[in-house]
Amino acid sequence: MIWPRCTNTLKISILLAGLCFGNMQSLCSAAESEGYYGELDRQVPSYWPADRRPVTVYFEPAEGVPGYRPELQALVRKAMAEWQAALGGKVVFKYAETAAGASLVVAFTDDASKMQSQDELGEAQMLHDNNGIITGRILYLTKPPSWSTTSTLTDRYFYNLALHEIGHALGVTGHSANTSDIMYYRSQVDDKREGLSAADKATIAAIYRHPTLATANNGKLVKQASTAYVGVAGQINDASKLMQQGRFVDAEQKLLAAQKAEPDNKAVANALGALYASLANFALLTRNYPLAGQYFAKSLPMLEKSGNKAGVKQLLNAYVPYLQMTKQNEMATKMMQKMQALQ
Numbered sequence: 001m002i003w004p005r006c007t008n009t010l011k012i013s014i015l016l017a018g019l020c021f022g023n024m025q026s027l028c029s030a031a032e033s034e035g036y037y038g039e040l041d042r043q044v045p046s047y048w049p050a051d052r053r054p055v056t057v058y059f060e061p062a063e064g065v066p067g068y069r070p071e072l073q074a075l076v077r078k079a080m081a082e083w084q085a086a087l088g089g090k091v092v093f094k095y096a097e098t099a100a101g102a103s104l105v106v107a108f109t110d111d112a113s114k115m116q117s118q119d120e121l122g123e124a125q126m127l128h129d130n131n132g133i134i135t136g137r138i139l140y141l142t143k144p145p146s147w148s149t150t151s152t153l154t155d156r157y158f159y160n161l162a163l164h165e166i167g168h169a170l171g172v173t174g175h176s177a178n179t180s181d182i183m184y185y186r187s188q189v190d191d192k193r194e195g196l197s198a199a200d201k202a203t204i205a206a207i208y209r210h211p212t213l214a215t216a217n218n219g220k221l222v223k224q225a226s227t228a229y230v231g232v233a234g235q236i237n238d239a240s241k242l243m244q245q246g247r248f249v250d251a252e253q254k255l256l257a258a259q260k261a262e263p264d265n266k267a268v269a270n271a272l273g274a275l276y277a278s279l280a281n282f283a284l285l286t287r288n289y290p291l292a293g294q295y296f297a298k299s300l301p302m303l304e305k306s307g308n309k310a311g312v313k314q315l316l317n318a319y320v321p322y323l324q325m326t327k328q329n330e331m332a333t334k335m336m337q338k339m340q341a342l343q
């Protein structure tokens with residue numbers, strides 16, 4: 001049985017090799033006890049910060065999804081408990097009955113086209129700021145796709161898959177090179193093996209042991225934003241590459257720097273508007289409604305400033321239902337008027 005390749009798993013995460021910045025050298029030298037921590041991409045602080053724990057989990061209703069059975073949700077909960085134990089309870093998962101306020105959404109689908117990459121059986125998309133993970137969404141496929149060498153999703157197969165994606169959702173940005181680890185990027189799943197390896201446990205413990213990462217990263221971002229200005233077109237180009245890598249925080253820094261240099265530049269405003277619109281949509285997907293609202297509100301004036309009417313229309317098509325759903329009626333009316341004016 002072939003496990004999905006996970007090349008695309010962390011679209012919304014930020015990836016960069018190496019970690020040992022400056023004063024962290026001494027911590028990093030204890031590599032043997034840190035599993036594959038040193039091999040991970042740790043450009044942003046990818047972990048749940050203390051003030052965003054416990055992690056509140058919401059399961060999207062999946063009854064009726066072909067291939068779904070209630071045991072799958074039970075296996076996800078069991079997998080969360082195994083990671084929680086590996087972390088000594090540092091990160092606790094709590095289950096919510098409603099989507100409101102949940103920080104991690106777990107969903108199931110039998111439609112492989114809903115995955116970012118067609119060769120995955122599961123994916124975790126996480127959104128970060130400089131303090132850590134804000135919100136995320138795990139999507140599991142209930143039916144092995146056509147390329148798979150297995151036709152049924154056995155409990156053990158799914159359990160290992162569940163563990164793998166939860167590892168990403170906890171902040172394992174990247175994969176292990178060792179086939180015996182659950183975070184190996186492509187696994188021969190056999191029915192003899194189950195659960196986290198010693199290296200998996202050491203790695204997650206290391207991720208939550210390094211409290212200075214956020215500070216180190218903040219320093220890095222500030223430095224990046226103040227590097228010599230090389231022209232707006234270059235900045236937009238760089239930002240769009242960063243967005244493709246899911247490095248939204250870095251992309252925003254680049255674009256804000258470009259905007260500072262040329263406040264009236266329409267292309268910069270358009271790129272910022274598009275960035276915030278993507279983040280609003282992602283926040284909606286993970287049901288983080290307050291965050292979605294913030295990004296919608298940031299996106300609209302940028303797109304308007306850019307003169308991108310099609311972009312404004314597209315944004316309003318998502319913004320108006322959001323405002324109605326969150327009962328912000330006055331604002332919804334205002335936005336509908338804007339929409340009509342665009343017709």
Ligand SMILES: [Zn+2]
Pocket residue numbers: 005006007009164168174175185
């Ligand atoms: Zn993966």
